[in-house]
Amino acid sequence: MSKWFKKVLIAVVPLFLLTVLAACGQKQTDNVYQRTKSAKKIVWGVKADTRLFGLMNVKNGDIEGFDVDLAKAITKQMYGKDAQAEFIQTTAKTKVPLLKNGNIDAVAAAMTITDKRKKIIDYTQPYFGAGQSLLVKKGSPIKAVRDLNKAGTKVMAVKGTTAVDNIHKFAPKAKVLELDDYAQSFTALKSGQGVAMTTDNGILYGIAKENPDYEVVGGTFTNEPYGLAVDKGQTEMRAHIDKALDQLQANGTYSRLVEKWFGGIPGFDVKEVEQP
Amino acid sequence: MISVLTNNWSTLLTGFGNTLLSSVIALVFSLVIGSAFAIMETVPSKVARVIAHTYIEIFRNIPLLVITMFFYVVIPQYVAPMTGFAAGTVGLTLYTSSFIAETVRAGIQAVDIGQMEGARSNGMTYWQAMRYIILPQAFRLVIPPLGNQFINLIKNSSVLAFVAGFDLMYQGDALASATFDTFNTYLVVGVFYLVLTLPLSYYMRHLEKKLV
Amino acid sequence: MSILSQAYTWINLKFLLEGLGVTLEVSLISIVLSFVIGLLLGVIRYVGIKYFSAIVGFIIDIIRNLPLLLIIFFTYFALPKTGLRMSPLSASIAALVVFESAMLAEIVRSGIIAVDPGQMEGARANGMTYWQAMWYIILPQALLKMIPPLVSQFISLIKDTSLATIIVLPELLYRAQIIYGQDTRYMLPMYFMIAVMYFIVCFALSLVAKRMEKKFG
Structure with missing residues (x-):
């Protein structure tokens, strides 16, 4: 008995070695x-599971959405008509690691600018004004975020997003079920794992558009400006993306894209989007 | 690494508790279900054998994650509500029971066939012989492989992380996503798992040697 | 019925089959690499080179006793902090290889142990060196004994590949989720279809394993 116990103790040593190794890296x-x-060529990290922002088309594997179109426009604005934008699918969970790893050059994935994330990545100017809201089944007693503030209420959110912290703040009694992406969250809502799904309104409207049994309620209870992101310290890249964004806003391309994706969504205020 | 531990002690401990709870529940049920199917595989009735065989092959050959996701997202829509913890534990039970069934069946078949005949010629019924002669010996033989199945079960319980089952992996991952301190958090989570699995695995190896 | 015909369009099925292709590709590459590494580690552990074998054995034990999911997370989300950058594809393969070679090392070691120890002595008495005896006499027999557990391990690997869906590897499960993410009514049909696909591949392989067990066991 004591022999294998001793081995257990030594187990920790290689783990510590690994830590040291990492620190030296x-x-x-x-x-x-x-x-x-x-x-x-710019490699962009985009969403593949989020209608209106970035959704994979099963027919040809292409990803389509506002973020994708904007990233394409920025790439061409920066490096000319023949420049190429390549898209890699990310999730809320993988986008920051991918950026830090250098697998992608920049992120255009409905990402809120937060102080916490600012410590590890650099943001451009806000390009989209969103706010957190709720998606519920039609006829649900949940009308606003305060209705969630009851013990035993379960709300779906995506791991690693600002929505998780916000629910802790606005409805501290509710339990948050953190899932890995929006499809999983909505699936969980549909399966009755909780009474509401929460994230930014634009994403929720995208889901509600395809699923008429569900609706967005309670307006927005936070302000979530989206920014494009580059790795910490890539100031030159960030400055040039900012410049391209300004130019696209001035020549009307930006407004055209907003109108293309969000113009026809009932209950969605396009003006709010354009003044983040 | 130490600060991850001290700052999030209660979160990680809750996760650790849930991992242990789910593994133990799944172990108990999969032992019962697995043994039942193992016995069914060895009885003379052909129908029973086919049923047992079908069950075992189905759950052995489909990924645990697919089984678990099925219980988490599909079953609640058509049958009954199910939390992530329940869905994960049910998935673990079904998946593990098929492996336990195979292990126990091998144990039963390793016990000398002559013993069944001997017991029956001494006036025991088939089930009496099974209950008093064959099974006790079979279980002694399969303790080490069953122990290894339990280790697999603990490791596999990390699928609960996919369905918000509040297990160790889920808590650790939520922590890593929130703090971005992936490296240290995952190391700490790893140590928590090793605390359970490593001693068990050495103990099983020790038992195996003793039995041989 | 109409839901099924909408869910099982050729476009969707093709999308899934490509995912199955990725699953099999990743599994196949991983099993080949793990076999080579596992063989090496298993032999090192068996022969007992002072300290070295003990350390190798110990690292193997640690890896074997961790959840694969944790190793995948670690490879993809934590290792980059040390400067090791990987795409989802290479990270999946790396994590699977690390985990599987530890599992296979144990299979190799028990395969060698199962070969009659008298044979090593016999070979050495006939003038072979230790390594010659290992290479020409012991290992070939041990490898034959290892074929059935090796196939079982390959089946586990195929199933385990589904875990890599979390780091956005476009394998079978990930693609099913993409499809039902666009219309959640496809959820049940999609889970049913991928369960069938996994089952066909794994069950067929398990039949092969059984047949080999009869032949070599």
């Missing part, structure tokens, strides 16, 4: 702007 940084400029 040096990460080399490259200049994303110079690299993407000479390649005339």
Whole structure:
């Protein structure tokens, strides 16, 4: 008995060694702007499960949505008509690690600008004004976020998003079930795992549009400006994306894209979007 | 690494408790179900054997995650509501029971066939012989492989993380997503799992040696 | 009925089949790599090189006793902090290989143990060195004994690949979720279809394993 117990004790040693190894590991940084400029190609991390922002088309594997169109427009604005935008699918959980790993050059994935995330990545100016809201089954007694503030109430949110913290703040008695992406969350709502799903209104309207039994209620109870993101320290890249955003706003491309994706959504205020 | 532990002690401990709870519940039920199907596989009735065989092959050959997701998202829509913890535990039970059935069946068949005949010629019924002669010996033989199944069960219980089952993996992952301190958080979570699985695995190896 | 015909359009089925292709591709690459590494580790652990074998054995035990999901998370979300960058595809393969080679090392070791120890002595008495005896006499027999558990391990690997859906590897389960994410009425049909696909592949392989067990066991 004591022999295998001793082995258990030694088990911890390699783990500590790994930690030390990690601490020593040096990460080399490259200049994303110079690299993407000479390649005339930007690799964007986008959503693949979010209607209106980024949704994969099963027919051809293409991802379609506002974020995708905007990223394409920015790429061409920065590096010319023949520049290429490549899209890699991310989830709320994977987007930051992918950016930090260098698998993607920039993120356009309905990502809220938060102080917490600002510590590890750099944001451009806000490009989309969203706010957190609730999606419920039609006829649900839940009308606003305060209705959730009861013990035993379960709300679905996506792991690693601001929605989780906000529910803790606005409805501290509710229990948050954190799932891995929006499809899983909505699936859980449909399966009755909770009474509401919460995230930004734009995403919820996208789901409600395809699922008429569900509706967005209670208006927005937070302010969630979306920003495009680059890895910490890529200031040159960020400055050029900001400039491209300004130019697209000035020449009307930006408004055209907003209108294309959000113009026909009932209950959605396009003006709010454009003034984040 | 230490700060991850001290700052989130209660969260991680809750997760650890849920992992243990789910594993133990799943172990008890899969032992019962698995043994029942193992016995069914060895009885003379062909119908019983086919039923047992079908059950075992189905749950052995479909990923645990698919079974669990099925219980989490599909069953509540058509049958009855089910929390993530319940769905995960049911998935674990069904999946593990098929492996336990195979283990126990091998144990029953390893017990000398002559013993069944001997017991029956001494006036025991088939079930009496099974209950008093065959099964006790079979179970002694399969304790180490069953122990290994339990270790697998603990490791596999991490699928609860996919269905908000509030287990160790779920808590650790939520923590890592919130703090971005993935490296240290996952290391701590790993140590928590090892505390359970590593001693068990050495103990099983020790038992195996003793039995041989 | 109409739901089924909408869910099982050729476009959706093709999308799923491509996912099955990714699943099999990742599993196949992983099993081959894990076999090579596992063989090496298993032999190292068996022969007992002072300290080295004990350390290797110990690392194997740690990896074997961790959930694969944790290893996947660690590879994809934590290792990049040390500067090791991987795509979902290579991270999935790396995590599976680390986990599987530890599992296979144990299979290799017990395979070698199962070969009659008298044979090593016999071979050495006939003038072979230890490593010659290992390579020409012991390992070939041990490998034959290992074939059935190896196939079982391959089946586990195929099933385990589904865990990589969490790091957005476009395998079978991920694709099913993409499809029902667009219309949640397809949920049941999608789960049913992928369960059938996994079952066909794994069950067929388990039949192969049984047949081999009869032949070599």
